[in-house]
Amino acid sequence: MHTDSLYASTRRYQLSAPQLQQDIHCDVAIIGSGMTGISAALELAECGYNVAVLEAEELAWGASGRSGGQIIAGAGEDGASMLRLLGKDDARAAFQLSLEAIELIRERVKKYSIDCDLKSGQMEVAARPKHMPHLRDAAELMQNEFGYDIQILNAEQSAEKTGSDQYHGAVFDANGGHLHPMNYTLGLAKAAQSHGAQLFEHSAVTHIEYGNKVKLSTAKGSVTSDFLVIAANAYLGKLVPAISRYMMPVGSYICATQPLDESILPADCAVFDSRNLFSYFRKDGEGRLLWGGRTGLTDAYPKNLEAVMHKRMTAIYPQLAGVKF
Numbered sequence: 118m119h120t121d122s123l124y125a126s127t128r129r130y131q132l133s134a135p136q137l138q139q140d141i142h143c144d145v146a147i148i149g150s151g152m153t154g155i156s157a158a159l160e161l162a163e164c165g166y167n168v169a170v171l172e173a174e175e176l177a178w179g180a181s182g183r184s185g186g187q188i189i190a191g192a193g194e195d196g197a198s199m200l201r202l203l204g205k206d207d208a209r210a211a212f213q214l215s216l217e218a219i220e221l222i223r224e225r226v227k228k229y230s231i232d233c234d235l236k237s238g239q240m241e242v243a244a245r246p247k248h249m250p251h252l253r254d255a256a257e258l259m260q261n262e263f264g265y266d267i268q269i270l271n272a273e274q275s276a277e278k279t280g281s282d283q284y285h286g287a288v289f290d291a292n293g294g295h296l297h298p299m300n301y302t303l304g305l306a307k308a309a310q311s312h313g314a315q316l317f318e319h320s321a322v323t324h325i326e327y328g329n330k331v332k333l334s335t336a337k338g339s340v341t342s343d344f345l346v347i348a349a350n351a352y353l354g355k356l357v358p359a360i361s362r363y364m365m366p367v368g369s370y371i372c373a374t375q376p377l378d379e380s381i382l383p384a385d386c387a388v389f390d391s392r393n394l395f396s397y398f399r400k401d402g403e404g405r406l407l408w409g410g411r412t413g414l415t416d417a418y419p420k421n422l423e424a425v426m427h428k429r430m431t432a433i434y435p436q437l438a439g440v441k442f
């Protein structure tokens with residue numbers, strides 16, 4: 118069952134995928150039905166490959182059905198780190214890949230009429246005055262090294278977009294955006310099914326046998342394939358020890374308000390702030406403010422989650438003091 122969330126209760130796709138109960142063969146087997154696995158399944162099925170996706174829980178059950186939904190150019194590392202780690206050519210190529218990924222989202226939403234509240238605009242806001250020089254440097258690097266069109270905003274311009282005077286400037290990317298991540302993933306899954314991809318829920322892979330062919334075992338069946346895509350994210354457990362040893366728990370949470378008027382976040386873009394343990398927010402298709410944060414290097418449920426998130430939200434939007442999550 119999906120976690121009891123706003124995303125699950127506003128899902129617009131009711132897809133049915135059976136449990137795997139036989140032994141099947143295909144070209145490519147995929148473990149995991151998040152954006153990674155389903156996106157690969159769609160791409161491969163569009164190219165005519167015979168694909169099977171095995172999901173331990175339900176389609177889009179993992180992070181792809183729970184994320185902040187922000188579409189952000191670049192990688193986890195900032196531009197300067199990418200240049201340092203990869204060198205100029207590879208850093209540019211990696212950055213370009215992220216732009217192609219954004220374009221691919223737009224293309225697929227259009228091509229398959231995916232109902233996921235896709236909106237444009239994304240910004241990083243300076244939570245403290247001393248953060249702005251770093252944001253400016255990072256934006257100028259993206260402009261100069263990657264030829265990327267990104268806007269540097271002063272405090273007043275940033276307030277016009279956010280509807281809050283609490284930030285000290287921002288970097289705005291009109292090419293970024295946000296969407297309902299579960300509906301996007303389920304929309305991709307529907308498209309993949311329409312191209313013949315076989316999707317199986319409640320079919321956890323318990324064993325992988327490597328050889329000329331790969332054989333995946335589940336409780337009630339198996340898949341033998343020429344190729345394997347492992348897209349199980351942090352839920353992989355110990356199935357692939359070579360990957361598991363690089364994993365660590367990171368928790369992050371999102372609270373939602375009732376639908377709000379346009380004075381809150383008038384630019385309707387996705388926002389995250391410049392703190393190390395940052396807050397991130399956006400308005401969903403119905404105008405609710407989705408406030409994310411409380412990120413920590415643990416999977417233990419944080420104490421006073423709602424109260425802490427409310428305090429952070431009202432520090433930016435004091436007028437929401439009476440609004441509950």
Ligand SMILES: Cc1cc2nc3c(=O)[nH]c(=O)nc-3n(C[C@H](O)[C@H](O)[C@H](O)COP(=O)(O)OP(=O)(O)OC[C@H]3O[C@@H](n4cnc5c(N)ncnc54)[C@H](O)[C@@H]3O)c2cc1C
Binds near residue numbers: 153171178323353356
């Ligand atoms: C709170 C939060 C906010 C986030 N915000 C953003 C954001 O704003 N923007 C952004 O770009 N990213 C964000 N992320 C990260 C983003 O959600 C993930 O990077 C992305 O969804 C990963 O997709 P995935 O398909 O790789 O993994 P997942 O969506 O996690 O899917 C993996 C799937 O594999 C399945 N699985 C695992 N093991 C097995 C097995 N043995 N057999 C079968 N199935 C298995 C799981 O059940 C799961 O459904 C956020 C993440 C979180 C948690």
